[in-house]
Amino acid sequence: MVVRGKFVFLSFSTFVVQEVSMAKYIVRQYIAAVGGEKALNSVESMCAMGKVKIEASEFCAGEGSLNSNKVLRVKNQRHGGGEMGGFVLWQKRPDLWCLELVVSGCKISAGSDGKVAWRQTPWHHSHASRGPPRPLRRFLQGLDPKSTANLFSNSVCTGEKTINKEDCFVLKIEADPSSLRARSSSNVEVIRHTLWGYFSQRTGLLVQLEDSHLLRIKASGNDSIFWETTMESAIQDYRTIDGINIAYKGRTSVSLFRFGETSESHSRTRMEEVWAIEEVDFNIKGLSMDCFLPPGDLKKDEEGCDNAVISSNARLPFKIRSASSRINASQVAAVDDVQDSDEDEDDQ
Numbered sequence: 001m002v003v004r005g006k007f008v009f010l011s012f013s014t015f016v017v018q019e020v021s022m023a024k025y026i027v028r029q030y031i032a033a034v035g036g037e038k039a040l041n042s043v044e045s046m047c048a049m050g051k052v053k054i055e056a057s058e059f060c061a062g063e064g065s066l067n068s069n070k071v072l073r074v075k076n077q078r079h080g081g082g083e084m085g086g087f088v089l090w091q092k093r094p095d096l097w098c099l100e101l102v103v104s105g106c107k108i109s110a111g112s113d114g115k116v117a118w119r120q121t122p123w124h125h126s127h128a129s130r131g132p133p134r135p136l137r138r139f140l141q142g143l144d145p146k147s148t149a150n151l152f153s154n155s156v157c158t159g160e161k162t163i164n165k166e167d168c169f170v171l172k173i174e175a176d177p178s179s180l181r182a183r184s185s186s187n188v189e190v191i192r193h194t195l196w197g198y199f200s201q202r203t204g205l206l207v208q209l210e211d212s213h214l215l216r217i218k219a220s221g222n223d224s225i226f227w228e229t230t231m232e233s234a235i236q237d238y239r240t241i242d243g244i245n246i247a248y249k250g251r252t253s254v255s256l257f258r259f260g261e262t263s264e265s266h267s268r269t270r271m272e273e274v275w276a277i278e279e280v281d282f283n284i285k286g287l288s289m290d291c292f293l294p295p296g297d298l299k300k301d302e303e304g305c306d307n308a309v310i311s312s313n314a315r316l317p318f319k320i321r322s323a324s325s326r327i328n329a330s331q332v333a334a335v336d337d338v339q340d341s342d343e344d345e346d347d348q
Helices: 012-034 037-041 145-154 177-183 308-312 318-332
Strands: 045-060 073-076 083-092 096-103 106-113 117-121 124-128 156-163 166-174 188-200 206-218 224-241 244-259 267-282
Touching: 012 037, 012 145, 012 156, 012 166, 012 188, 012 244, 037 145, 045 096, 145 166, 145 188, 145 244, 156 188, 166 206, 177 188
Parallel strands: none
Antiparallel strands: 045 073, 045 083, 045 267, 083 096, 096 106, 106 117, 117 124, 156 166, 166 188, 188 206, 206 224, 224 244, 244 267
């Protein structure tokens, strides 16, 4: 940079301050675009109903053991256009929520009572997630603008990118080390969790959400298995409900990559969900704390994270295993608590 014929050198801290300041400006623009602070603060509770279509395929080079020598195999779960389902979601501020999702006859439940987040499936005991309660990722897909704004309030602006012909600002936020340690255990280490939000320069709205999550799971001996989950959600069809812009449609792609010491231990599962909101209502009368109580058989999750279910059911039939993976990863898993003052926050 040249100013009055002299070179001006900016320190690294100056660039960081500029990135943070730019991010706060973008978040303020987003709040205005979704209806403004007054409208967002007027919402104390919410109920949403929607439908989903899920497709999945798995590409594997080994089963279970890190030393497996089985040949590459490909499994496809695209049964004539995907598996259909629906969901009902309840929320009450600041951090009470409950989800019921049914896909192909399998019911998945998850929730938070403000102290602990939990999940329940037909093939797994009810489990509580380690670490502080976090918002459901689905909230951040255009369904709860206030949670989205709170989450990105401590983000940095990393640049610009064109998404579906829409020029966007890119905001990035990473889980802090203390949050990662809180979600880890003796057997599972949460190495990183990073989230990116793409905000339209034209409308100010969130048009895409991405996050990446890496785990290290202890195996036999000194070996480890790594699980990397990557999710990308396109957020579309904003409509105004009671003065608040809500996204009614979207598509989420999920990639689950398992790798270890050898190539034979690698496997990749890809899933895609197309979702649509059918009904949204705010400030539900009579929505009490009883609606968010965890199941009576709730057990503490010894594996230390939401994605531990994926690694623990490797011996189940693939039809059930793939359903567990795609629903747990993209629907039930919460986004990491990436700020010191959480809005209490990963599918589809």
